Amino acid sequence: MSQPKIIVVGGGLAGLSATIKIAEMGGHVDLFSIVPVKRSHSVCAQGGINAAKNLKGEGDSTWQHFDDTIYGGDFLANQPPVKAMCEAAPGVIDLLDRLGVPFNRTPEGLLDFRRFGGTLYNRTAFAGATTGQQLLYALDEQVRRYEAEGKVTKYEAWEFLSAVIDDQRVCHGICAMDLRSMAVQTFPAEAVIIATGGVGAIFGKSTNSVVCTGSAQSALYQQGAYYANGECIQVHPTCIPGEDKLRLMSESARGEGGRVWVPKQPGDKRDPKSIPEGERWYFLEEWYPKYGNLVPRDIATRAIHKVVYELHLGLDGQPMVYLDLTHIDRATLDRKLEGILEIYEKFVGDDPRDTPMKIFPGVHYTMGGLWVDFEQRTNIEGLYAAGECEYQYHGANRLGANSLLSCIYAGFVSGPNAVNYSRNGMKSAPAQQVYDSERKRQEEINAHLIKNDGAENPFLLWRELGDTMTKNVTVIRYNKNIRETDTKLVELLERYRHVNLSDRSMWANTSFAFARQLYNMLQLARVIAQGAAMRDESRGAHYKPDFPERDDANWLKTTKAYFAADADEPRFEFEPVDTSLLKPRPRRYDVAS
């Protein structure tokens, strides 16, 4: 059989799992990544990966996992692919176990499972509190094995700039930039899989890694790919505010019994340990007695916002609340949560085993993303997407520990589909001129940028972008403010034309690469903001006080943005959600459902 030649862009869990499947099926992969793939953002995932293995005698099932995921996502996800993912999950865990992931064990030597938000079952397999790191390494090792066998060629320190698309709207490869020589080059392929992660950098500081700019998705959107449910952005309730980023404090802290509280008395200056039980307010436990501290993230985030901004009970007047683990014994904490407790210790300086942590919500996950069909195909033939960069599995809110699963699963779907496309349906390669003209287009953008003579600093423009997006397009959304943000985005795009790089060299020029990402961030920010302005309802992470209820009659539909090149702005279409398996019902975590 022929050896299909596939390009995978992105070396996180989705990209690596797609790569492994392709190599296993006899294909060859050119794997592109900005950073060495072992340093991809998937390493940051902490708490675990969901699968209804039902090893705790609770009667858990893949159907229940499916139901929790759809309900947690407030019925915005198309149901068949989510069901397929939940059914595949136990097999994914088995595979990871075979690959050597050091999952925590029960005394009998079986995999241990813990609880996570939005479910009543112990469904989350975990490797300490560094599960993402352990999973990524296991896949990275298998890819290295295929690399040694010549089935994978890595292009690390290369950045995706665009897809090579012919006049029949078929994708035949990519155009990428070497981040050392800054040279632009095209690479042919029979199919391309995009696995480039989330868009956290659009919000300035987030829990995401530096490379999570959404630049690749935005470039593709500007080339004609649909971008779906852009307005669905998850703000994680428990992060450690920092100078350079917001560091995640995993939901597993609550899964292992962590409790969120504030002193009942505003501005209470006492040491938290000396505040008696009766003078603490465990507001999540009071408001949501059934799920308590393990309500889904959107619910917990809004509760913390309310406590801080409406009830003015933030710690010492600051936007922070306590996340308390001090009632749990040290040995248990070390065995199950050490990785995340170390992060707090290292970056804050306090030991969370001794003193409650101070936390606040931060932008965390991109539920929206490139539109794909159930086969992970975008609307551009030959172009696939998998992982956080696409929109398929989480609806309007992602449940904790479902992201690692969706990334691996989508990689496992997209890889074989790309191979089959290459073997059966692929259109013949286009003329060289198609590649040359795309390369020229990118080189012209670069030539213009490098000599541009303005007064705008790209890093400062980015700060303004992050500030306006975080302020107006995250937890609480008002149409007036969102519209102001979109106006601001237009202004920033205009000012971007006057961007001035203080570094004009053509060697490992990081501000140059950043300036290119920034343009794409600005374009995609408009998709997020305008999508949020349009959706006049509240659903999952998308919350508008002026439209506080979910409105299935008008808004049970997927937002699909496409780029209108002449107008240089997004246009929108809507698509019905496939609810063929579960009838939408009200989403209430304060009462039994």
Place this chain on the structure above:
Amino acid sequence: MANSKSVILKIKRQQTPESKPYWEEFELSYRPGMNVTSALMDIAAKPVTRQGKPTTPVTYDSNCLEEICGSCAMLINGQAKMACSALIANLKQPITLEPFTKFPIIRDLAVDRSVLFENLKRVKAWVPVDGTYDLGCGPRQSSEMQEEAYPLSNCISCTCCMEACPQFNDKTGFVGAATIAQVRLFNSHPTGSALKKERLKALMGDGGIQECGYAQNCVEICPKELPLTKSIAAVGGQVMWQAIKDLFRT
């Protein structure tokens, strides 16, 4: 230093792999919680030296900023460290930043550390599964086994241990502690041990485990506190047994 209002950084810079290095000084205003990566971001936002001379943003590797991706390793006040977890308040000023010295320089503080990934290839640091199709669950393992393996699997490939090792240099070609720890990890895995012999053979001879001079710098410098010297001792024993076995077999 935590209370002083400004931060002085001295950064060793180099435009290209071939050009001459030079130093630049920066003065930034201090903010509580500031770390070396946020200081570098401040410089990018306003690339002007302490002397008022416009310059370029500093090139350095970074990604996760929470000491788990292994990107931002550099010499901070002469010591191999991760820049993200290096809090300014804990550093003596002026703070010097230099690139690692044992790896080819790319630009400024960024170096090419791909030799570690090549070494991992050389020792086959993976579990040789039959395939990724559904073959049921993995081998049953005790909590004790998991607790032995997990710390070794925490290696973030930052290469601090290699930079700090006196034996890791062009002359010896030593693979370094990080790779040896991975050999121990995969040799101890029930399925991974199938490649034990090949891994040990890769560690024999020039550049192999025998080059270790027991300086113990690796274990002291490791940001993730891997049991590196213990791993070198354990794998050293395995290599010796393998050598003896090979001797009697021939």
